[in-house]
Amino acid sequence: MMRSLWSGVSGLQAHQIAMDVEGNNISNVNTVGYKYNRANFADMLSQTPRVATAPQGALGGQNGMQIGLGTGINSTTRIFSQGTLQSTDKNTDMAIQGNGFFIVSPDGGKTRLYTRNGDFLRDKVGNFVNNSGYIVQGWSRDDETGEIDSTAPIRDIVIKEGLTMPARATTFLKVKGNLDSGNDIGNQSSPVYALDQFHLAYDENGNDRVYQVDPVTGAVITAPIPGTQPPQNAPVYEPGEEHVENDVNQNKFYTNAKNQQVITDRGVNMGVIFDEQGNGVSLRDGQGLWISYANAETKPMTIGSADPNTMGQLQQASTLDINLNGTRIRSVAGEVTHISDVARLINEKQSETGVQAVVSAGNQLTLINYNNSNTTAKTKNIHLQVNTNGTQGLNPAGSNSVQGITGQNIITAYQYTYSSSPIATTYQYDDSIARRFTTTEDLRAAMMEDAQKWTNYNHETYTDTNAFVASQAASAAGTTEATKNLNDGVVFTVTKDGRYQLENPKSGTDDRTINLSITGLTKEGDGANQAISENQRLKNMLSPLSGSLSPGQAIRTSGKMMMASHGSTVEIYDSLGSKHEISLQWRKVGMTTDGGTEWSLLIQVPEPAEINFSGVGPKNAVTGSMRFNADGSLASFYPAGITFTANNGSLPGQNIQLDFGMGTDFNGMTSFDKDSTTQSTSQDGYDGGILKDLKVDENGVIIGAFSNGNSYGLAQVAMATFTNNEGLEAQGDNVFKETANSGQAVIGTAGTGDRGKIAAAKLEASNVDLSRSLTELIVIQRGFQANSKTITTSDEMLNTLLQLKN
Structure with missing residues (x-):
């Protein structure tokens, strides 16, 4: 009888514990990262008045007799199911999608605690902490290498207030675009380069001459050009004014109204x-x-009489037989009796010869070719051949050829x-x-x-x-x-x-x-x-x-006369973070032997900056070229890089590599039959900046956004996983510690191994399910009530037993 009383008492006690566990779950329904507990019931040791016996002879086996002594809670189990992710407005909030724990420490890393609560912030001195002041553990950026080494031991993450990013000088410049190779470029053009009146020389000093002259007589000095093998008595150029206009490596410039260097005399x-x-x-x-x-024009030829009464009349009927610009003009025998007959016969062939015959002073014949019509060689200039058996243009005795016409060669x-x-x-x-x-x-x-x-x-x-x-x-x-x-x-x-x-x-x-x-x-x-x-x-x-x-x-x-052209301006930075503009100007200057195109390239920077250290030409401009294959891909270009000196106190001799793409990947400059355009430019320089904001990526890298528009990783949050998450021991403040049954922490980065990814600006909600918890309360309550009935019923039975004595 007493056993039932104690069984009921144990049931009350066990259900009270279960109520405590479930009440705790409900109380943490809004605790970030909380994982609910479950109370595990177990029966107590039973009293065994008779043990079980095996069959013997004709007597069969008998089961033992056991009387239970009640129930108890032998353990609680924490359920680590995924909680719902909730968006927040705080960039440093983190939620784990999948397995793993954040690592925090209350004592500089000596003690490590683990949590699913990613509600982190920076304290006054820049420590990255949770709301209890525990510092988040991970890896920080190495100031020398600029890298985050996630293989190194973890330590406190500290992001100092007022963190600055030093300026970085540009080391490479990449340009991607297209230069129009077609025959219709619209207004994407520039005039061809200017040329002065001198061949193989350039009037550098603007004195309208390129030769040295005797200061007394003003005569051109006729000594050989130094360093060359010119014709004998060739004139001497003034110093520095020798220039081969078709040599792209010999550059001459003038400064335009915009203070830009412009190539000239090319x-x-x-x-x-x-x-x-x-x-x-x-x-x-x-x-x-x-x-x-x-005009190709002959001197007047006298044909016919000079007598006013018979002006232009031939002494006898004659024959015209000439070759004019390759066309034979031949009259019928005796057809020509007057100078006008000669002019008529020649003019009848003007469309073939381009030559017009003009009669003046009655008996003067002039041949004129204005050279302003037709397009063939036989209609240009005057090439006159007289077909006679005698002396050219003279009429020998007995001949009927026209007298006075002579051979001509007027070009x-x-x-x-x-x-x-x-x-x-x-x-x-x-x-x-x-x-x-x-x-x-x-x-x-x-x-x-x-x-x-x-x-x-x-x-x-x-x-x-x-x-x-x-x-x-x-x-x-x-x-x-x-x-x-x-x-x-x-x-x-x-x-x-x-x-x-x-x-x-x-x-x-x-x-x-x-x-x-x-x-x-x-x-x-x-x-x-x-x-x-x-x-x-x-x-x-x-x-x-x-x-x-x-x-x-x-x-x-x-x-x-225009050239296909295109220009682009790119910003670069010096070691002080000062911004400078580089101007790139392309001009189509020729075709390659395999059907591609060739473009000149002019690179210049505003003064007083320098990129030309050759000692020739302006210091702020250099020239180069680009050659494209017939399929529009870039075949070659130069220069491969430039040396930049800003002359503003920054480090001189800044080497900048030029990247225009190469080969058939078409990932740079191309030359297709479409409009010239610059699609993108990029370079690796920037000015200095101060830390403005923090962001976190899915791998737990804390990225600093600086006032100069650049950003880089400052630290990376470490994550730990355990063989048995349920073996962790809760320490309050929503953290756990490692136990003998949890296994040792395996530390690494988010997204590797079986560690989950990190969702930034989100927090993981408690995984307590209120519907389950409230149902569980009803079940616990009924269990508690039933156990209390066991006690009251046993008490009534004891009372009945006591009343038997009376």
Whole structure:
């Protein structure tokens, strides 16, 4: 009877403990990171009045008899299920998604405690702590290497107040973009480079000459150029004014109104130039122009009678038989009786020869070719051959040939043809030999040479080049004034806005009117050579130069010649954190042999900064180039880097590597047929900054955001896992300590091993389920009530027993 009383008492006690456990769970329903407990019931040792016996003989086995003595709580189990993650507005809040614990210490790391509560903050001195003041353990950034070593021992995480980030000088610069390789670039262009009037020299000092002159006589000094093998008696250039315009490694600059350095006196491949509307001229080899500097005109030839009554009348009916510019002009026998008949026959073939016959003074015949129409060689200049059996132009006895017509060779127009590969031009008094040009300088120099020295302004007949050269030499010496054919004053240049400019100044010596005529150039194909078509855009570009220009009249200019161009500005930093701008300017200057494109590159920085230490050219600018493959990928570029000195007290000689991408990955500069653009730029420099904010990534790295817009990892929170989480011992303040049954802590970073990831700006809610807990309360309450009934029932039975004595 007494046993039932004690069983009921044990049941009351056990259920009271279970009530305490569940009450604690409910009280922690809002405790961050709390894991609920469960009370584990176990029965007590039973009294055994009779033990079980095995079967013996005919007697079967009997079970033992045991009487239970009650129940008790032998343990509690903490359930480490995942709690709900709740977003907060605090960047340093952390929640663990998955297994693991944060590590905190109340004594500088000597004692380690473990928690799921990630409600962390910085104290006054920068300690990263929980709300109990325990310092979070982990790894801090090494100031020397700038790295966080998560293999090192953990220690207190301290992020000092007022932490600063020192400035970092730029060491590399990466640019990604596209340079338009197409033939339609719109307004993404810049004028071709300016060219002065001097070939293989540049008027550096602006005194309108590049040769040294005798200070007394003013004559050009005719000593050899130092360090070269020039023709005998070549003039001496003024110091520093030798310059090969087509050599991209010889740079000349001028400073524009924006205080920028601009390349000047450099030739540009005319195969890649554009008109002002952005349309590519697209010259191919052999295409070009006919340019005439004066009308090709013969001296008047006397044909027929000078008598006023019979003016121009031939003595007898005659036959005209001539070759004019390769076209045979032949009359019927006896057809020609007057000078007008000769003029008529010649003019009937004008469309084939380009030559017009003009009669003056009644019996004077002049042949004129204005060189302003047609595009073929047989319609330019005057090449007249008289087909007679006697002396040229004379009518021997018994002959019926026209008297007075003589052979003529008047050249004032020359053909200029493009060559993608540079070919040296030789000058001859021969219009069948083209002047070859590749660059704007080649064409400029050729036009100026021909206008000055190789145009037959005097209409004299020369049998060949040697005769013309001899005449020019005599003219220069002043011995044959009557045959003087020089025009030394004429000047061709290229202006800063990309126009060919013609000047014909009046000097009083060798002044001649220039009558410029520009037409296209075509050639018929044959078995060995392809036909050459007219390049209309090139002709239209230079046509504004056409017309008559007397000495001293206003200058005349062509249309604009443009280059495909693109520019970009990138900011870099010096060792003090001062910001500087680097300007990158690209210009399309040619084609590669495999069909790709070539671009010049001009890199410059504002003064007083320097990037050019060669001693040649401006100190704040360097030039380079880029070559692209036919598929638009970057084949090569230079320079690979620059050396930058800000001249503001920062460290000089700052090396900056240039990265424009390489190869077929197309992860840098490309040259496709689409608009030029800079897609992205990046560099690794920055100015100094102070710590403004903290953020945490999923691996527990505490990232500092600084006032300069940069950020880096300051520390990393450590995480611990255990073999048996339920073996941890709660220490209050929502922390646990390691026990003999939990196993030792395995420490590492979040997201590695079986450790969970960290969710920033979130906290893990308690995993207490109120519906389960409240149901559990009802069950515990009923159990408690039932045990109390056991006691009261046993008491009534005892009372009945006591009443038997009475």
